[in-house]
Amino acid sequence: MTGATHSVCIVADDLTGTMDTSHGFAARGYGTAVVAVPPGQPGRLDRRPNSPILGVNTDTRYDDAAAAADVVAEVVRTVPAETVYKKVDSTLRGNVGIETDAALTASEADLALVAPAFPAAGRTTRDGIHYVDGMPLDETEYADDQKGPTSSKLTDIFESDDRAVEQISIDVVESGRDQVTAALTAAVQRHDRPPVVVCDAQTVENLATIADAGADHETLYVGSGGLAEHVAVKGAADGTSRSPAAVGPGSPLAVVGSVSATTLAQLEQVPTAAVIELKPVDLLTEPASEEGASRAADRLASGQPAVLTAATDRETVERTVREGEARGLGLDEISKRIASGLAATAAAVIDLQSPSGLFYTGGDVAVAGLRSLDATTVTLTGDAVTAGIPVGRLADGMASGTPIVTKAGGFGSEGAIVNCLGYLSGNNE
Structure with a gap:
């Protein structure tokens, strides 16, 4: 255990999300550990695992919004990392907007780059509308959750009282990295405070383009497991740490x-x-x-x-x-x-x-x-x-x-x- 700087810190509001998003880095061979049980007292994170990639489960999805924001901000401030990835639920349940805002402030990033799509799991975004298996998010069972989304529009879900929320369309994303980078730069230059920029994405290639474009800024990445598979890892050698689990004797x-x-x-x-x-x-x-x-x-x-x-x-x-x-x-x-x-x-x-x-x-x-x-x-x-x-x-x-x-x-x-x-x-x- 150590207080070392990590290449990436993933901050997620539940355990399964912490695991599947951190896997996007582990699958590329980077040593990855997950603080699975919420740290409770911030001092516990001083004894966190010494791994290039660290996932932290805050377990705040169903917490009071202000309390959840405080926990997220404390984790981001406590864990030094080259890159912060704010994991959000792929169906956007929880304290999504306020936790993103808290992470953006604490990380001192230039912008929050938001792409919750996860095509492999049926989650896509087009024209700013988020879909689950082709159905608008607010028409799915997830909207009935006690912390479920009240809209399918990403700009509504990530709306903030004191910072701008902008949108990048699928046409811009499919035009390539340079166009997305230009749109991000323009968004940063238009506003006094770091903006939140939400992106359409329908394919794995779209997510790769978005992640690549974010590398030109000090970016807070915000997404589900899909985007994490493409975020570059700074300050770490090429991944070589894949170690499939040896299943023990007996039955599961x-x-x-x-x-x-x-x-x-x-x-x-x-x-x-x-x-x-x-x-x-x-x-x-x-x-x-x-x-x-x-x-x-x-x-x-x-x-x-x-x-x-x-x-x-x-x-x-x-x-x-x-x-x-x-x-x-x-x-x-x-x-x-x-x-x-x-x-x-x-x-x-x-x-x-x-x-x-x-x-x-x-x-x-x-x-x-x-x-x-x-x-x-x-x-x-x-x-x-x-x-x-x-x-x-x-x-x-x-x-x-x-x-x-x-x-x-x-x-x-x-x-x-x-x-x-x-x-x-x-x-x-």
């Missing part, structure tokens, strides 16, 4: 905390015998399910994967919310208790039977899972199951050295969870 343990439509559809593809559905109402009042942990450990002991979840369909989710509200709990508290219960149950499984690897989907349950294992840091291997689903190893805690795969709730094909289980079973050739 999965913890499914996301209840997005995408994840629920993926869960349907998992063999029924592997799915251990805990009683969500019990998790509202009990720290863990002993019965669920025992069943999962028995499956692992027999050489079979185990998948812990608290819901396999939308009806269960809605029923759990009603039960929680009847007990006087708000939605945020309900979610936290379910995530904590799943995580504690998984830790109990590991006490009984070591898995070959761990899989978490859903940022809240992933953080809760690592906390329950006394783990704070993940080292990324540079490998991935598929786009947006990176592979790492726990660097500390009771399961140190165990391979870990994380997936954002809205990412992946219908076979994503099955594929992750296969990878962690050793089928990763």
